[in-house]
Amino acid sequence: MVSRVIPVESFDLVIFGATGDLARRKILPALFRRFCDGQMPEEARIIGAARTEQTPDAWRSWVADSLSEFVSPALTEAHVDVFLEKLDYIAVDARGEAGWSDLKARMRDDVVQAFYFSVAPALFGDLAERLHRFGIAHGAARIVVEKPFGRDLATARALNATLAAHFEEGQIYRIDHYLGKETVQNLMAVRFGNVLFEPLWNAQYVDHVQITVAEAVGVGGRGSYYDQSGAMRDMVQNHLMQLLCLTAMEPPSRFEPDAVRDEKLKVIRALQPVSAKDIVRGQYEAGDTPSYAEDVEETDSRTESFIAMKLHIANWRWNGTPFYLRTGKRLKARKSEIVVIFKEPPHSIFDEDAGSRPNVLSIRLQPDEGIDLSVTIKEPGPGGMRLIDVPLDMSFADALGPEAADVPDAYERLIMDVTPRQPDPVHAR
Ligand code: NAP
Numbered sequence: 001m002v003s004r005v006i007p008v009e010s011f012d013l014v015i016f017g018a019t020g021d022l023a024r025r026k027i028l029p030a031l032f033r034r035f036c037d038g039q040m041p042e043e044a045r046i047i048g049a050a051r052t053e054q055t056p057d058a059w060r061s062w063v064a065d066s067l068s069e070f071v072s073p074a075l076t077e078a079h080v081d082v083f084l085e086k087l088d089y090i091a092v093d094a095r096g097e098a099g100w101s102d103l104k105a106r107m108r109d110d111v112v113q114a115f116y117f118s119v120a121p122a123l124f125g126d127l128a129e130r131l132h133r134f135g136i137a138h139g140a141a142r143i144v145v146e147k148p149f150g151r152d153l154a155t156a157r158a159l160n161a162t163l164a165a166h167f168e169e170g171q172i173y174r175i176d177h178y179l180g181k182e183t184v185q186n187l188m189a190v191r192f193g194n195v196l197f198e199p200l201w202n203a204q205y206v207d208h209v210q211i212t213v214a215e216a217v218g219v220g221g222r223g224s225y226y227d228q229s230g231a232m233r234d235m236v237q238n239h240l241m242q243l244l245c246l247t248a249m250e251p252p253s254r255f256e257p258d259a260v261r262d263e264k265l266k267v268i269r270a271l272q273p274v275s276a277k278d279i280v281r282g283q284y285e286a287g288d289t290p291s292y293a294e295d296v297e298e299t300d301s302r303t304e305s306f307i308a309m310k311l312h313i314a315n316w317r318w319n320g321t322p323f324y325l326r327t328g329k330r331l332k333a334r335k336s337e338i339v340v341i342f343k344e345p346p347h348s349i350f351d352e353d354a355g356s357r358p359n360v361l362s363i364r365l366q367p368d369e370g371i372d373l374s375v376t377i378k379e380p381g382p383g384g385m386r387l388i389d390v391p392l393d394m395s396f397a398d399a400l401g402p403e404a405a406d407v408p409d410a411y412e413r414l415i416m417d418v419t420p421r422q423p424d425p426v427h428a429r
Contacts (some may be wrong), residue, residue: 005038005039005101006039007038007039007041008039008040008041008044008112008416008419009041009111009112009419009420010041010042010044010105010109010111010112011044011110011111011112011113011114011419012042012044012045012047012106012108012113012114013045013046013047013114013115013116013418013419014047014048014049014050014103014107014113014114014115014119015027015028015046015047015048015116015118016049016058016092016094016115016118016119016123016127017049017050017117017118017119018048018049018050018089018116018118018275019050019052019059019078020050020064020118020119021148022118022169022245023048023066023118024062024066024070024348025066025070026177026242026411027118027411027415028063028066028067029066029067029070029071029118029409029411030082030409030411030415031046031412032067032071032075032076033071033075033088033409033412034412034416035079035082035083036075036078036079036083038237040086040388042259042367043111044086045087045088045104045108046086046087046088047087047088047089047090047106048087048088048089048090049089049090049091049092049099049103050091050092051091051092051093051094051256053091053272054089054090054091054100055089056087059087059089060084060087060089062234063084063085063087064080066074066392067080068080068082069171071354073288077337078116079295086400088106088220089108089363090102094119094123094127094130094182095123095124096391097252098133100130100136101134103134103136104134104136106136107136109138111142111227112142112416112419112420113120113137113138113141113142114141114142114143114144114375114418114419115127115131115137115141115142115143116143116144116415117143117145117146118146121148121149121150121159121355122161123147123189124145124161124162124163124294125162125163125165126153127143128143128159128162128163128165128166128167128254129165129166131143131166132166134337137167140171141167141171142171142172142173142418143163143167143172143173143174143175144175144415144418145163145172145173145174146175147175147176147238148229148233148234149174149238151233159276162414163270169297173417174355174395176238176239176242177410177411177414178238178239178242178243178365178410179242179410179414180409180410180411180412180413180414180417181365181366181368181410182369183215183363183364183365183369184242184243184246184372186367186422187243187247187282187338187363188246188255188260190363190371191247191250192251192255197361198251199228200342201317201340202317202318202321203317203318203319203320203321204340204343205342205343206321206340206342206343207246207321207341207342207343207358208258208322208323208324208336208341209247209248209322209323209324209339209340209341210323210337210338210339210341211243211244211247211322211323211324211325211326211337211338211339212242212325212326212327212335212336212337212338212339213235213239213240213243213326213327213365214326214327214328214331214332214335214336214337215327215328215329215330215331215334216266216330216332216333216334217329217330217332217334218284218289218290218292218305218330219292219295219296219329220295221304223295223296223297224296226299226303226305227296227298227301227303229303230303230304230305230307231304231306231307231327231328231329232281232304232307233329233396235307236307236309236325236327238326239241239327241268242264243338244311244323244325244397244420245264245267245268246264246358247264247318247323247338247340248267248318248323249263249264249267249315250263250266250317251263251284266315267313267315270313270314270318270384271311271312271313271314271321272311272312272313274302274309274310274311274349278309278310279307279308279309279310280306280307280308280309281307282304282305282306282307282328283301283302283304283305283306283308283331284305284306284328284329284419289330291332292305299350300384304331305328305329305330306326306327306328306331307326307327307328308325308326309324309325309327310322310324311323311324312322334366334367335364335366335368336364336365337362337363337364338363338365339360339361339362339363340359340360340361340362340363341358341360342358342359342361343358344356344358347352348407348415350385350387351385353386354384354385354386354387355386355387355388356376356387357376357387357389359373359374359375359376359405360372360373360389361373362374367393370393372391372393373391374389374390374391374392375390375391375392376388376389377389377390386392388412
């Protein structure tokens, strides 16, 4: 398989929070990999912005250190010097007045402008207001914001209103890195690009659906953040809800953002309130590793590091089919998957002791992205008709060659989606 890289248009990307953890671990390595792959045009520039007073050279050398930690040494060695030439740095305080006029002077009007808000959400409003007041962002500029997008409905609405005061909805890119994963994008292709599944994708044939995002690690160094959030806010209301919507939604009329969003929204609107008996919350205990309470240094913490729940979608397609969502930290293995368990055949023609099991479709998001469909066959050999399950296993890496395993990280795909592609030379007419 040969992957095609279509360069994006030239851009000025400002990363607010350029000295932070997200910039260091995710954003800058993602940009660097896209640069190495040839997707970034020569004139593209990346401007770091944070309160820390430092020279552009000092930031560049911090970036180089981050890349050597998070990107393969071979790639870093080959390309880092040219990449660093694209970088600039400017000290600005989201809540102060200094630095903003300098930032305006450095922005170009004739390229795509993108502003990545990699700072605490409490600063989003200050940034948006200053970008507007100092005339920095032009009418087509885009802003990118990360979770957590508010703590509850009221704070999410307040945050939306703050951004909407200065930017049109079409300019606001809310990043959910789960949606950038190859298999999540593939879920759409599997469901709507094959005639095989769609007729069976309903309550008549699906017994239940399990959506699992299990992490083997604990809360690590993010204890104080995590304890304010918990699994429900950190994972369920964003990532798992998105997976649920993609699994349960009706086919959109076209593969376009608004059409897909409309169908997802219908799923959310059809969700029935979850009763307390259908939710389980827990914390991991000490074993070879410390307990959750020890990790967050809060002996009385009631924040959940594990949550499981049963949901019902009240519409024609799904009435009566439960969806089980579960996620947690420090579980047995790192595993994210959507498993669709079909109903058993309505009538078995075989003896009872032949056994029978439902078909199961597993869509693996990580690790080893791929799809696995269990089908029932006759156990080979003598001994009469005994039924067994065998997997029709399609690992994307096996099926599509080693390049398929080397798909861009979700952040790479999403950050590049903020900037329009140049006309595709293969498909342009
Ligand atoms: P962080 O490590 O605490 O970094 C915060 C950044 O904001 C720093 O660069 C800091 O730099 C800058 N900053 C703080 N106050 C500022 C101000 N008044 N004006 C301008 N810059 C200011 O946080 P992070 O982990 O990078 O997270 C950033 C955002 O992404 C948060 O909303 C977080 O919840 C979200 N997020 C993070 C992750 C992750 O894996 N880290 C994952 C998903 C979402 P100075 O101190 O130099 O100003």
